[in-house]
Amino acid sequence: MVFAKRLHVVGDESRKKYLQSTDEAERTQYKEDWTQMKVKMGTALGEDVPSLQGFFVATDAVEKATELLKKLLPEMVRFEASLEELELSKDGGS
Template sequence: MARGLQARLEESADLIRSPTSPVPVTARSVMLDRAENLLHDHYGGKEYWDTRRSMVFAKHLRAVGDEFRSKYLNSTDEADRIPFEEDWTKMKVKLGSSLGGPYLAVHLRRKDFIWGHREDVPSLDGAVKKIRSLMKTHQLDKVFVATDAVRKGPAPLDSVTPSITRVTEEHTQGLRKGRAGSVSLPERFFIGTSVSTFSFRIHEEREILGLDPRTTYNRFCGDLEEACEQPTHWKVAY
């Protein structure tokens, strides 16, 4: 029988070890769902970053992402000066030493964020305006957009560039969320969505890979948001 518990890291460890724990002592495996929550009290510390740097995309996911980058975005690790080792805990990269691919990457949440965080999430028209501005500022003519926006008729995002290629499962055999991450982290400039866990993970991966923080910690602002505070820069603790 599967049972759940909700607690901090130290409390969870005690519960698992205890004879009276809701987790049977005969269990051979324990799954920690959303383990980042267990490390909340240690966020930004060495223990957190040691754990975070131990997480690397599986080889078959990286292969899909690398093929997509090369085919559609003119991007490779070598050309983009992106360091890579199978074990990220062995990497210590100087910030700003990595260049990033010649494209803008966007993570734009919609759906529940439209009503749950409506003040700091832009309209699609507002997002398009910001994307165009960033492409012009950074002299980029390609943009990769990861979004859960529902498509009904012509989408405003289609107007970002004169010629846009809509990537479907036929192109990549399913470039879904996990695989999108492997595309969205080595770009020249990244902009995400406020308080989005997925955007946070991209921040961390770009930090580990040594990309310039000024090109990493950015988010969209709401159309009427006056004080648009940008994400906090969390440095890797080695």
Template structure:
């Protein structure tokens, strides 16, 4: 899936700042021209989709709705919830278009 450039910048910065995660470290190299992305299945880290309880064990940040956030807080007290700044919201609009 290709995301808007502005969303990628915000997401990459949040990953780096809060999760010490980068495309290089996670082996999720990205090219602006998605047609040029040739990724071999199984090369990126963290490709499995866990249960909610399993995700809570590895998850450290979210932008989930309030109800899901409350459940996650119980399962993962150290969780950090991502909230876009007013500037980021204005820049990316609804859905990052």
């Protein structure tokens, strides 16, 4: 899946800051033209299904649900877009 360029930049910055993860370190490739993304299976480091300790959750759940999740997973890192980012990206990150 190829996301809007702005979302990709925000995601890369967040990955680097909170997860110490970059495309180079993970051996993942990204090209804006998805037809040019030719990747051989097994070359990226993050292709395995993660354990529960390394799981990624994407949600737009209500605050009460995310608070419960934080109690269950105290080391959870949560990305919250700034009001400026929400205004720029609009609903769905277009």
